[in-house]
Amino acid sequence: xxxxxxxxxxxxxxxxxxxxxxxxxxxxxxxxxxxxxxxxxxxxxxxxxxxxxxxxxxxxxxxxxxxxxxxxxxxxxxxxxxxxxxxxxxxxxxxxxxxxxxxxxxxxxxxxxxxxxxxxxxxxxxxxxxxxxxxxxxxxxxxxxxxxxxxxxxxxxxxxxxxxx
Numbered sequence: 001x002x003x004x005x006x007x008x009x010x011x012x013x014x015x016x017x018x019x020x021x022x023x024x025x026x027x028x029x030x031x032x033x034x035x036x037x038x039x040x041x042x043x044x045x046x047x048x049x050x051x052x053x054x055x056x057x058x059x060x061x062x063x064x065x066x067x068x069x070x071x072x073x074x075x076x077x078x079x080x081x082x083x084x085x086x087x088x089x090x091x092x093x094x095x096x097x098x099x100x101x102x103x104x105x106x107x108x109x110x111x112x113x114x115x116x117x118x119x120x121x122x123x124x125x126x127x128x129x130x131x132x133x134x135x136x137x138x139x140x141x142x143x144x145x146x147x148x149x150x151x152x153x154x155x156x157x158x159x160x161x162x163x164x165x
Contacts, residue, residue, distance in 0.1 A: 009092035035143040065111035
């Protein structure tokens with residue numbers, strides 16, 4: 001279990017860096033353009049990914065449940081948002097490696113953003129964290145492609161192939 005989630009954590013960091021290789025080349029107009037995404041723009045969706053990291057990492061690492069809206073713009077500065085997302089993605093692997101084997105079959109107790117107490121299975125909920133990032137990175141790549149820009153290949157298998165060579 002730990003090895004699988006360690007691979008997902010590595011993938012999360014790898015895919016975030018690869019995505020930014022293309023996001024960095026967007027003009028500010030394209031970066032902030034309303035592209036019809038649930039969180040409006042590339043910037044809005046990246047901000048949502050940061051909100052997700054802030055919520056879930058603290059839930060898993062410290063048992064804390066921060067109160068933040070899912071659509072809150074927690075970082076207005078484009079360069080700082082990039083830095084925080086990449087740094088945040090790199091924090092998951094050490095956390096996963098530090099977990100006791102018994103933790104994987106336990107529960108994660110937290111309070112939702114609506115103030116509701118939750119108790120969910122630990123491993124599948126951690127899986128949600130990485131699945132959530134994949135989902136929104138996919139939305140961003142679709143938006144970038146629709147704007148006529150190239151996008152990276154960020155499927156998990158590409159990272160695994162790179163690691164194997």
